[in-house]
Amino acid sequence: MLPVAFEDATKAIQAFLLSGKTYVCVVQLHDDVAEQTIRDTFAEFSGEIFQRPPLRASVKRIVRRRTIYALEILEIEGRSVLFRADCQAGTYMRKICSDIGEAIGRGAHMSELRRTRAGPFDEDRNLCSMYDLLEAYDDWKSGRDEEGLRKIVRPVEEAFKFIPKIYIRDSAVDAICHGADLAIPGVVKLDEGIMNKTPLVLMSLKGEAVALAKALMPTEQIVEQNHGIAAKTVRVIMPEGTYPRLWKEAHDRRDAMSSV
């Protein structure tokens, strides 16, 4: 299961780093342990845990809180435990395994790992083979049919399916495409549950991804206030000029009026 992004959609790859993941994992215990002890220990690891990223990580190595949404033991065979974990982005399964070993008191290490979901992309969703892709591309290029490509290649917006969204008016779009932060007057509608620092996607009213951003205010405040900066633009996705420069015209008009 490998999500691959094309051309401008590569800018969305950052969003994969924010997406929750599902892993199927095997932890190898270093001693024989009673099944009930194993189950009890696993139960302790659901919910919020603390982790320091390993030496090899590309992030700052401070202890941080991560959320394990679900931890389910699938099979226990001798000292091997097969389990599934739904976890927040940036959770290190290798560390979870060794910490489980410490909690049990006999030690353990991760022996196998497979990622079965990254945000909206999972293994069950009709994966596309290299052959399917080549065939669909060929069908289009030889003038026959674009339908195969349209089905196999998904709009980049689908990668943002589980990221909170703010929908902005047409006149605000190009400013964002130039890197401007989102001012409250540009907001038309937004998802519930947004909090300060929540990663967001700014969307046009047509549902096009405009930019990745970070909230500076919670939903309630954005709804209530009429001024202020709602979100900081982090990565622009839509090319400049896709929407006209209405923001500059409005600005010029205002300047022209004030000099009368």
Place this chain on the structure above:
Amino acid sequence: MKLLPPWEMERETVSKAKAETDATIGYDPYRRPIDFHIRFGVVNLDKPPGPSSHEVVAWVKRMLELQHAGHGGTLDA
């Protein structure tokens, strides 16, 4: 209270203002002309077990005549 993974969370959308969008600017993501569809496209690939993700992306770039392509990470853990 049970913590829900993002794919199980339901979010309502709250309206702040009324606004319309100009149909002559931009595109509904599902109605892009095919070249834009590819340009803003992602694919969930069933990666063959042998080659590395990097190699697979290189093949895809060549096959589809793309300037850029990237993958959504393999195992971050």
